[in-house]
Amino acid sequence: MYTFGPAEWQAIDVTLRLCLYTTIILLLLATPLAWWLAKGRSRGRDVVQAIVSLPLVLPPTVLGFYLLVAMGPRGILGKTLEDLGFHHLAFSFEGILIASILYSMPFAVQPLTEAFSHLGRRPVEVASSLGAGAIDRFGTVIFPLTRSGFVVAATLTFAHTMGEFGVILMLGGSIPGETRVLSVLIYDHAEAMNYEAAHSLSLMLLIFAFVTLLVVYSFTRRFQVVRL
Template identity: 65%
Template structure:
């Protein structure tokens, strides 16, 4: 039984690369998704609808389709890839930076939607009260918006991290399976299964299954506590 949980050096390399990808993607997503979600929550024009649809597109688009077009765009023959190479830089296909870009796009709705819902529930009244008391826009952001919407912030960060960890199709299409560069856990499991090494595939799959379950328990548990707290405040 102990041998079942004995990870190989290649496994540890994939685990470290996956965690690195998840942390970087989550950090960048929170920086990008927070102002975007605020803008979407405060607007109702047709342009907001178009942007919201573009943000949510990865939810319905097959990952291989998104990965294919990113490969075309970021590869050596693509517009972005050629632009980078003309500047003396490397194109982004089959690289860690490339799968970071892919992860940002593919996990964007999992960061934006919880934040947008939280900002939408906030309403205008708390900000108006804070402004009437002389609070600057930055003060309102730090002392009103973030504290009242912390549940949405935590949910967005948690779901972004977990969804990035489970990505497969986009990463495989754009990054392939390069050890130490693009071979994350999901790709490693695929490589094991393709080689009929089901014991190693099962070990890593079980690790991701347990982690994903614990993430969902944490998210739904926090949402339940928030709902009970809000209900007690209404009843009181």
């Protein structure tokens, strides 16, 4: 049986931090965006929805390539940061965090949009008529009635981030302790023909993915039964 060494534990640490930060940031960003997509009346919603959903059909290497061009030392963002005295974002944890947020966005936005779409206007209107402010309405009415959407969004975002490979490899490479996540380490082990290590890590991610989907489906079905 393969025993994890420093490289594996280091990759696990980077992966977990990336998943946690991506999930938290995306929930904060996706909540108002999903509400606007579900309740807004602007004609531009279809365009925004298409942009948000692009990572579902766009090859990860394409997104990774353009992010590398933009965040590298010669890119618009990278060059601007260097002119301001900072380091460019290519091959850095901050860079792959931004890439992960963009690449996992539909997995946060779509479940929340679906949950908000099924929320009638009546509960919010009643809370508003009773003098509840926007924060109160969200905390006492919107969130309790759409909590399943938040659970699904957080779970899928975390799990999808853990499985990211192409966009991370393109933008971050394989720098130990900085950008080498589990999926990249599996690739490195397989390339070095260290199949035992690659198998152990792959099996761990396979089990994690299965359990994640099982939790999502079970929770969604249970919430639907309770709501009925």
